[in-house]
Amino acid sequence: MREISVKVNGMVRKRMIKDNELLLDFLRERVEVRSVKAACWRGECGLCTVMLDGHLVKSCLVLAVEADGREVKTVEGITSDGELAPIQKAFVSHGAAQCGFCTPAWVLATYELLKANPHPSDADLVEATSGLVCRCGTYNQIREAVAEVSLATKGRHQPRESLARA
Amino acid sequence: MSFGSPYTTLPDFEYHRPTSLDEVLGLLKQYGDEAKLMGGGVGLIAFMKERLMSPAHVIDVKEVKELKLLDNTPGKGLSIGAAVTLSELLESGVLRKDYTVLHEALARVADPMIRRRATLVGNLCEAIPWVDSPPALIVLDATVGIEGPEGKRRVPVGDFIRGPVDIDLGPSEMVTGVEISQPKSAQSAFEKFTGGSEFSLASVAVMLSNGGRNRKAKVVYGSVNSTPIRSAEVEEAIKDGVTPGSIRKAAELASEKVECVDDVLATSAYRKHLLRVITTKVLRRMMSQ
Numbered sequence: 001m002r003e004i005s006v007k008v009n010g011m012v013r014k015r016m017i018k019d020n021e022l023l024l025d026f027l028r029e030r031v032e033v034r035s036v037k038a039a040c041w042r043g044e045c046g047l048c049t050v051m052l053d054g055h056l057v058k059s060c061l062v063l064a065v066e067a068d069g070r071e072v073k074t075v076e077g078i079t080s081d082g083e084l085a086p087i088q089k090a091f092v093s094h095g096a097a098q099c100g101f102c103t104p105a106w107v108l109a110t111y112e113l114l115k116a117n118p119h120p121s122d123a124d125l126v127e128a129t130s131g132l133v134c135r136c137g138t139y140n141q142i143r144e145a146v147a148e149v150s151l152a153t154k155g156r157h158q159p160r161e162s163l164a165r166a
Numbered sequence: 167m168s169f170g171s172p173y174t175t176l177p178d179f180e181y182h183r184p185t186s187l188d189e190v191l192g193l194l195k196q197y198g199d200e201a202k203l204m205g206g207g208v209g210l211i212a213f214m215k216e217r218l219m220s221p222a223h224v225i226d227v228k229e230v231k232e233l234k235l236l237d238n239t240p241g242k243g244l245s246i247g248a249a250v251t252l253s254e255l256l257e258s259g260v261l262r263k264d265y266t267v268l269h270e271a272l273a274r275v276a277d278p279m280i281r282r283r284a285t286l287v288g289n290l291c292e293a294i295p296w297v298d299s300p301p302a303l304i305v306l307d308a309t310v311g312i313e314g315p316e317g318k319r320r321v322p323v324g325d326f327i328r329g330p331v332d333i334d335l336g337p338s339e340m341v342t343g344v345e346i347s348q349p350k351s352a353q354s355a356f357e358k359f360t361g362g363s364e365f366s367l368a369s370v371a372v373m374l375s376n377g378g379r380n381r382k383a384k385v386v387y388g389s390v391n392s393t394p395i396r397s398a399e400v401e402e403a404i405k406d407g408v409t410p411g412s413i414r415k416a417a418e419l420a421s422e423k424v425e426c427v428d429d430v431l432a433t434s435a436y437r438k439h440l441l442r443v444i445t446t447k448v449l450r451r452m453m454s455q
Contacts, residue, residue, distance in 0.1 A: 019181035019224070022211075041174045042212055043280060044364060056279050061211050065181050066226065131277030 004068035009077030024048045026064035035104035046132035049105040075104040090145035098136035177220040187232040199337035206283035209292040243347040248287035267354035271302035296365035301388035305373040308346040314339030357448035367432045368440035390426040413449040420445040
C-alpha cells in the first residue's frame with residue numbers, strides 16, 4: 001500500500017492504495033465519485049471517462065498511482081456554483097438521457113468538446129465522442145443538445161436547424 | 167469494495183516510475199522477465215486484466231525524458247521516442263506531408279482518448295496481428311532502436327515482429343524508439359476495414375516512389391495473417407503507374423496471392439474479399455491525388 005494525493009474536482013484527496021488499483025476503482029470506491037461508471041472495464045465503452053490533468057481519459061485504463069499529484073475532474077466538477085452548465089440543460093431539454101447510465105461521460109466529453117471547439121461540426125462531434133457508447137441510442141438527441149449550445153453561442157434563434165442535419 | 171472479480175482487477179505488482187533511461191535499464195537488468203514496461207498502458211493493462219501477463223514489476227516509462235523526444239530533421243528523417251503518444255505524434259504535424267501512410271494509420275487508431283495515452287512503440291511491441299502501425303512502418307522502412315545490457319542495436323520493423331505477440335527483444339532489453347528516414351519524392355497511403363470491431367480485419371499500406379526512372383512500389387498488408395505480409399505481385403502490378411487497369415489487376419492479385427488466415431475476427435475467404443476492396447480503395451485515392 002502507498003499513499004497518493006489526487007485533486008478531485010478541486011479537493012485534494014489522500015488515500016492509501018495498492019499499486020495494482022485502477023483510477024476507476026480509486027474514484028468509485030476510495031473517493032466515492034459514483035458518476036464515473038464501471039461497465040466494460042476494457043476501454044471500449046468510455047463510461048469511466050474523466051479529465052486527468054486537462055485531458056479526457058478512460059479511467060479503467062489508467063492506474064490510480066499514475067494520478068498521484070495530479071488533477072482529476074469528473075462531471076461534478078464542470079460547474080462550481082450549483083447551476084447546470086448549458087450542455088447539461090440542453091441534455092435535459094432534448095431528452096439526451098434515457099437510462100442515464102452513460103450520461104455523466106457524455107456530458108463531460110461534450111462539455112470539453114464545446115470548450116475547446118465552441119462550434120463543432122458533425123464530424124468533430126463524432127470524432128470527439130467516438131470512444132463513447134450509449135446503448136439506449138440517444139445519439140441524435142445528444143447531437144441536438146450539442147447543436148443547441150453551439151448555436152446559442154453563435155447568437156442564432158433556431159436551434160433546431162442544427163448540425164444534426166449537416 | 168468491488169475488487170476481486172475476474173477481468174476487472176489487475177494481478178499484484180510493484181509499480182516503478184523512473185525518470186531516466188539509465189534507471190529503466192537498471193530496473194530491467196535487476197528484474198529481467200519479471201518486469202514489463204508500460205507506456206500508455208492501454209495494451210498492458212488489458213493484457214493484465216485477462217491474466218495473459220502477470221508481471222511482478224511494472225515500469226512506467228512515461229516520465230523518462232529521453233523517451234519523450236520527437237525529432238524531425240528535414241532531409242534526414244524522424245526519430246520517435248518510446249514514450250511519445252499517438253496524439254502527440256499526430257498533433258505535431260510531422261507525419262502529414264512525408265509520412266502520410268503513418269498519419270492515416272494512426273489517425274484512425276481506436277478513439278481520441280486512447281490515442282492520448284497509447285504510444286507508437288507500445289502499439290508495435292504488442293505485436294497483435296490486427297494493429298495498424300506495423301504495415302505503415304514497414305513500407306516506410308522504419309527501424310526499431312533497442313537498448314540493453316549488451317549495448318544498442320537497430321532492427322527493421324518487419325524483422326522485429328516475429329509472430330503474434332512475439333517480438334525480437336531480450337528480457338533485459340527495451341525499445342527506446344523508432345526511426346524513419348525521410349522518403350524521397352514518394353506518395354503513400356493507408357486503408358483499413360474494421361467492420362465496427364476495435365481491430366482491423368484487413369489493412370493495407372502503400373508507398374510509391376516516383377523518383378525519375380527508378381519507380382518503386384511497396385505494398386504491405388496487415389491484419390490478414392500472423393504478421394504483416396508484403397506482396398511482390400501487387401507491387402509489380404502498380405510500379406509503372408496507378409491506372410484503372412493496374413488497380414483492377416492489383417486488387418485481383420491481392421485477393422488471389424496474399425495468404426489470409428481464419429481467426430476469431432473473420433474467415434480467410436472474407437479477408438480475401440476485403441483485400442480486393444481495400445486495395446481498390448487505397449489505389450483509387452492515390453491515383454486521384
